[in-house]
Amino acid sequence: MTRLPSVASVIAGAALFCVVATIGADAQGTRPALPDWSGIWAMQGPTVFDRASVQPPTGRAGEPGVREAPPYTDEWEAKYRTNIDLVRQGKFPDPVSTCGTPHGFPRIMNVPDVYEFAVTPAAVYVIAENGPNVLRIYTDGRKHPASEDLWPTYNGASVGQWEGDTLVFSTISLKGSKDNDVIVDRTGLVLSDASRATTRLRRVDENTIEAQMVIEDAKALKGQWRVTKRYVKQPAGTWAWDYACAENNRNPIDPSGKTLTLGPDGKPLDK
């Protein structure tokens, strides 16, 4: 007597067929396999955003007199010079010192500590340990929301598509700087709420991921600002950890813009 298959085994068989069929479709090229960007990565170099234009060439963000050369309009060049002067006076606080707001885009591509790049069929997530911060890039074919459905946010709205192994994504609806509450780096770089970017993210070799950003800003920039950041693969087995910024933040900002240093009792040590 022939035994009939159980309902469970039929369902399991159907599920297995679907999985095999899906893998087969990928193998046949109907949907190219996604690149492997797994592992832990760290940005190459210090946190000067546009290292190609920084002066002096060894200058670091936060050091007095260090600047880059974005194609600012006269008005925004003047803002930048004001900020550079505030850096010189020690009164250009980093807004993330409050442990309350994200770095925002494009600064999220320019932070210390380590990164992870999570590639999934419907989205890519750039996860920065520092902050922590997450940049979500939807790759499921959606378009940017209609303007009436958007509001300015720190990381804006990003959608992208794959061009071979390169993720090309567009970021809009950024909050921009208002009284330096969002910055691009600690030299004093800021952008406006009209800023937007097209980024090409790819793995250029076994140990390097590269982000080529083309930034436009109808208010702050006279032309396109092209900045490239690179991320270096860390040794296998490297861990990324929780970054609880508010756990023991002993560096609040006073009303004058000065960053304080608190003692273990929570009182300012500054004289």
Added chain:
Amino acid sequence: MERIVKRLNLALAIAFAISLGPSVLAHHSAAMFDDAKVVEKKVTVKELQWTNPHVWLQVVIDENGKKTEWSLEGGSPNTLSRQGWRASTFKVGDVVTVRFNPMKDGSAAGQFIGAKFEADGKTIGRW
């Protein structure tokens, strides 16, 4: 000769510290620290606050019988752990020589550079 080597090491440490600049502070301006100066002091460890966004090494400096607590700020425990630090690296009562960039205003704090343990001569950080 030993003194010359010691001074040379200190000079190299200073040059390295200057070249690295304020990059260890990943979450706030480092304008309060004087990166051009490196202070070296023998201290006793009171506490290591192994916390984000920065670790804090609380130490006691004894100068002519006058004991003062100093706060030395380091990087995040995340990054330091990847550089070999652990929460148990400094223990209460450890006697160490520390190097740090002092506060510009002379207050009892600084940006940690490195330390050498008196008990076994081991070093941590940039030394």
